[in-house]
Amino acid sequence: MAKSQKTAVGRRGFLKGAAAGTAAFVTTTPFADAQAQSSRPQEGGTGAAPAPTQAQVDRDAGNVRPPAAASRAITRPGSDLMVQTVRDLGIEYVAANPGSSFEGLQESFINYGNPPNRIPEFITALHEESAITMAHGYAKAEGKPMLALLHGTIGIQHAAMSIYQAYYDRVPVLMIAGNDPDFIAAHTAHDMAGMVRSFTKWDNEPKTLDEALKAIQRAYNEAITPPMGPTLVVLSTELQKDNAPNAQVPAYKPPTFSTIDATRAKEIAKGLLDAQNPRIAVGRLRTPQGVKRAVELAELVGASTSTAATNGPMSFPQRHPLCGPGVDTNYDYTLGLEAPGAQASITGPALAKIVPQRDTINVGFGGISGGANGGGAGRGGRGGGRGAASATPIEADAEASLPLIIDQVKQQMTSGQKARMQDRSAKHATANHEARITALTQALEARKAGWNGTPISTARIYAELWPLIMNEDWCLASPSNFSGGHNTALWDHNKPYSYLGGQGAGGMGYGAPACVGAGLAAKARNRMVINIQTDGDLNYAPGVLWTATHHKLPMLTVMHNNRAWHQEYMFVEYMAGVRGRGGLNAHIGSTLRDPFIDYAKMAAGYGMASEGPITDPTKLSAALKRGVASVKRGDPYLIDVITQPR
Amino acid sequence: MRNSSLAIASLLGAVLLNAQGGGRGNTAPANNPPPTSPVTGNAANGKNLFYAYGCYACHGYNGETGARPFVGRWGNLATEKGFIAFLRGRSNVAPLVPSTSMPNFSEASLPDKDAKDIYAYIRTFKSSAPPDVKDAPALNAILQAAKQQK
Ligand SMILES: Cc1ncc(C[n+]2csc(CCOP(=O)(O)OP(=O)(O)O)c2C)c(N)n1
Ligand SMILES: [Mg+2]
Numbered sequence: 099m100a101k102s103q104k105t106a107v108g109r110r111g112f113l114k115g116a117a118a119g120t121a122a123f124v125t126t127t128p129f130a131d132a133q134a135q136s137s138r139p140q141e142g143g144t145g146a147a148p149a150p151t152q153a154q155v156d157r158d159a160g161n162v163r164p165p166a167a168a169s170r171a172i173t174r175p176g177s178d179l180m181v182q183t184v185r186d187l188g189i190e191y192v193a194a195n196p197g198s199s200f201e202g203l204q205e206s207f208i209n210y211g212n213p214p215n216r217i218p219e220f221i222t223a224l225h226e227e228s229a230i231t232m233a234h235g236y237a238k239a240e241g242k243p244m245l246a247l248l249h250g251t252i253g254i255q256h257a258a259m260s261i262y263q264a265y266y267d268r269v270p271v272l273m274i275a276g277n278d279p280d281f282i283a284a285h286t287a288h289d290m291a292g293m294v295r296s297f298t299k300w301d302n303e304p305k306t307l308d309e310a311l312k313a314i315q316r317a318y319n320e321a322i323t324p325p326m327g328p329t330l331v332v333l334s335t336e337l338q339k340d341n342a343p344n345a346q347v348p349a350y351k352p353p354t355f356s357t358i359d360a361t362r363a364k365e366i367a368k369g370l371l372d373a374q375n376p377r378i379a380v381g382r383l384r385t386p387q388g389v390k391r392a393v394e395l396a397e398l399v400g401a402s403t404s405t406a407a408t409n410g411p412m413s414f415p416q417r418h419p420l421c422g423p424g425v426d427t428n429y430d431y432t433l434g435l436e437a438p439g440a441q442a443s444i445t446g447p448a449l450a451k452i453v454p455q456r457d458t459i460n461v462g463f464g465g466i467s468g469g470a471n472g473g474g475a476g477r478g479g480r481g482g483g484r485g486a487a488s489a490t491p492i493e494a495d496a497e498a499s500l501p502l503i504i505d506q507v508k509q510q511m512t513s514g515q516k517a518r519m520q521d522r523s524a525k526h527a528t529a530n531h532e533a534r535i536t537a538l539t540q541a542l543e544a545r546k547a548g549w550n551g552t553p554i555s556t557a558r559i560y561a562e563l564w565p566l567i568m569n570e571d572w573c574l575a576s577p578s579n580f581s582g583g584h585n586t587a588l589w590d591h592n593k594p595y596s597y598l599g600g601q602g603a604g605g606m607g608y609g610a611p612a613c614v615g616a617g618l619a620a621k622a623r624n625r626m627v628i629n630i631q632t633d634g635d636l637n638y639a640p641g642v643l644w645t646a647t648h649h650k651l652p653m654l655t656v657m658h659n660n661r662a663w664h665q666e667y668m669f670v671e672y673m674a675g676v677r678g679r680g681g682l683n684a685h686i687g688s689t690l691r692d693p694f695i696d697y698a699k700m701a702a703g704y705g706m707a708s709e710g711p712i713t714d715p716t717k718l719s720a721a722l723k724r725g726v727a728s729v730k731r732g733d734p735y736l737i738d739v740i741t742q743p744r
Numbered sequence: 745m746r747n748s749s750l751a752i753a754s755l756l757g758a759v760l761l762n763a764q765g766g767g768r769g770n771t772a773p774a775n776n777p778p779p780t781s782p783v784t785g786n787a788a789n790g791k792n793l794f795y796a797y798g799c800y801a802c803h804g805y806n807g808e809t810g811a812r813p814f815v816g817r818w819g820n821l822a823t824e825k826g827f828i829a830f831l832r833g834r835s836n837v838a839p840l841v842p843s844t845s846m847p848n849f850s851e852a853s854l855p856d857k858d859a860k861d862i863y864a865y866i867r868t869f870k871s872s873a874p875p876d877v878k879d880a881p882a883l884n885a886i887l888q889a890a891k892q893q894k
Contacts, residue, residue: 417893531894538890542877548808549874555809558882565885588886590893664801668811668844671798675847676836680854681798719882743801744810 176307176345177206177338180274183311183347185217187318189245189272191236191618193221193229195256197249199276199285202338204247218245221618221649224641226253228611230260230328232642233271234602235575235615238411239595241385243270243321244618250277250285254293254330259605264328265297266466267602268449270321271328274314277303278335290332296457299327303334307345310337319353324446324495326384355498358444362492363499366433366442367506371515373431375522376401377424380414381437381445381496386594388412388497392435395500396420398507400519402429402526406437407591408583410599415592420523422530435496438488444499445491541587553740554715559630559656560584562719566726571625575616576609577601580665581630581658582744595619606663607638610655614642617651617734626729629655631736633690633697634663644704646734654729655736656722657697659711660743662689667743701736710738774816775871781823783864785857790865793858799866802844807869811844815869827866828859 180203184192192207194200208215223229229246236244248254254275264271277290287293291301300320304310310333317329358366370376378401380392392414396403402424405414414421434443449466457463511519545557561584573595578585591597598616601608613629620627636657646653662685671684685691701708707728712721721737728735794800800810807815814821820830834848849859877883 527894534893535887535890538887539877542883542887546874546877546880546883547813548804548806548872549880550872551804551806551808553805555804557809561880561886562882565882565889568889590890665844667798668801669842671801672843672845672847675834675849675853678836678848678850678853680849680852681847682796682853684798742804742806742809744804 172339172341174341174343174345175202175206175338176310176340176342177202178210179307179311179342179345179347180314180333180338181206181210183314184245185211186347186350187315189218189243189318190622191221191233192218192245192247193223193232193615194247195223195226195229195249195253197247197253197276197285198281199250199253199278199335200247200274200333200338201276202335203274203276203333206338222645224644225639226256227260227607228614228639228642228645230257230264230271230273231608231611232615232618232645233273234260234264234267234269234608235598235612236619237264237269237271237615238267238598238612239573239575239616239619241387241412241594243272243318244615245272245274248273248275248330250275250290251287251293252285254290258294259607260611261294261328261330262297262463263602263605263608265299265449265602266463267600268324268326269328269602270326272314272318272321273298273328273330275330275332276335276338277332280335291330294330296459296461297328297463298456299325299329299452301330301332303332304337307337307340307342308348311345312348315348315350319351322384323353323355324384325449325452327449327452355495356447356493357499357502358492358494360502362442363502363506364510366503367510369431369441370395370399370401370433370503371507371510373429375424375426375429375431377429377432377439378403378414379432379434379437379439380404381406381435382410383412383436383497383594384495385412385497388500389414389594391497391500391504393418395504395507397523398504398511398519400521400523400526401433402530404437405591407596408586410597412594416596417534417590417592419527419530422526422533425522425525425529434488434491435500438491440487441489443489443491444494444496446495447493537587545582545584545588548742550715551742552713552715553742554713554718555742556582556658556744557584558715558718559658559739559741560588563628563656563722564589566719566722567626567628570726570730571623572596572628573598573616573620573625574628574630575613576629576631576635578630580632580744595625606635609635611639611642613653613655614646614651617646617653618649620652621650625652626726627651627653629653631655631657632664633657633659633661633695636697637690637695640700641704643701643706643734643736647705650732651734652729652732653734654722654725655701655734656725657710657736657738658741659697659738660741661691661694662743664688664743697736697738706736707733708736708738710736711740712737713740776816776818778867778870779818779822783860783867784824785860785862785864787861787864787868790861790863793862794865797849797854797858797862799862802846806872807866808872812846814866815871821863821866824860824863827863828856831859 196204207220226248233244233246248257275290277286279286291303295301300317302313304313313331317331321327321329376399378396380403383389383392389412403414403421405416405421407413407416432440436445453466545561548555549558574585575598577600585597598612609629609631613627617627667684667688670688671681674681674684698708698710709721712718725735725737802811803814804810807813821827831849831854834846836848877887
């Protein structure tokens, strides 16, 4: 006992001594009391604390021994070059839960460069599953990957479901895992990436630093080329820590995207220009640039469009004047962009294409093999015209093909056609606006059901929130299907990131971390993230609330708190019913009661401003206003709302 | 075989959920007057049973929201007898795919007495009288903003 006290004092002294040189940068010490005391004269004088003995250090480290001291001075560790490579790729964030297998890399991320810890900034994750889903949400909002670091074997295993979801969702996520052959044996493996190979796009475990830097660049390129997906580079601690005085970051070559050929571009342009009533069906494109080009093409040819913007990101602006059924729903030429189209459909390669190389152990995940558009997971857009058969998809990247079509349209268009298209566009705009008002009027009538009821209707949450954010730059990053999907009819999804869609593979525990990832994207861009948060989903890894608070992310969380995994409750209830056993026990294992969870307190525990639970619908609007105001100040906010189950 | 059909079933579940979340959200609330047929059960007890049997799961706590709101529609709730017949007549085959359909409630799993109490409670439901769109500031703001987008 006496010994351990002595050790603690020794350690604190050690920390104090170590902190002296960097005191100006320290904002919070681990013990506030210790900080307060440190300005007072200490008993025993103010002399520097003695350095700890080796025995003290050993004890402090428990069974975790410190790395062996390098026999030579490391002036330029390999990990600095790794970080430089990541920085040159423009990667904004790296999320990780710490692990010694990448301590070299972590040290470079936070200390290398001028300034250090910028592009990328280190984001503290409390669970690897959260780190990956943050990257998933970020990439959906921005159309480009961020990085996540994973501890050898165990970190990868924690991350697995999230990796799977990003894979299914065809979202680029860059991952680096550490492999430390000299430390804890259970954290090493001779084929680390093998655990997740069947649901990643590409992986590599380089043997030299030069190969490692190239592998990071290649992993980035593989992640962002269709079919997009998570990629993993495994880096040994040796490569991270060894001195590399002469190594260079290799020249980066951006990837090429497969496009349609010139003849096809000509044909499609002609088809659009010759048609009396052309239509463009837009699914999910890759980046905001692609969305811009889709808008340019539609405006050039005066085509009415359909959008997937209420299913997920990177699609046509929902309330663009050309978006809607148009003045006439008999379309004589429909072009599909990552969506079916009756006359032409440009669709990137399906996930099924990479399955033979990736799923070598034949796990055979369901829903991937079929369909030109990746199968499963509700991707892509709708609406190649009512009942129209779809053309055989042309396998190419629609986004990269758009400039070719736009060029051809510009070349081929006569002045007569131009006038006709302008006239048609104006008619579409009027018709679409009328259709919108009719649909909205009906939706408002429908969604006001239970408006004054207690608990609060899910529709009321979306309806009260929309007027408060409609003039802000916002991103709804949580899946809205369990909460009624009321945004679809009531809100305007006009930005590539307005709504980020579903989980990818239906895995719960996605909404909260995806919102944090979208919050990272939003922070530097003066945007706010809306998180309508189901209770079951939050409880898988609620530590993301701390991450949001710690990094001051502009995220408003409104609980859709039905005190249950309600979807499953309904399933179990039905099962009991059809077996003639009644619903009395259906709550066992599918509800969150006895006790109820207090989410305002949970948020407060993680340092997040919060209020609730709110049950009275007339109190909702004021709470939402406080929430929006807080988020606009840069402080994330959580409002617990007790809701109707659906 | 069993495994793969299960995998498909749970996937299907995930996809189906998309559709289920919205329930009948796009159908305007119906406004049929409540039934006037006799009620024999105990509404106070029925309230507890409405929760315990999980009726609220799909019909909302007030019968106005969720997958199958019934206030203003009434339909199978016109009479106590009709309601009980409806409960007994639901699907009773073992389903392959997870479902949120209305389950079957046999006499053994939900006795007539309980059914009558639940019916009595349901009959106390009234519309929570949603306002006209123009009278609810949020709803009105949504409509006016959309109109101005032209
Ligand atoms: C990782 C994972 N575990 C379990 C499930 C099964 N599951 C599907 S829906 C659901 C309930 C989710 O509860 P909540 O997020 O509160 O939404 P609610 O249905 O209550 O609206 C669960 C557990 C899943 N999809 N993913
Ligand atoms: Mg829930």
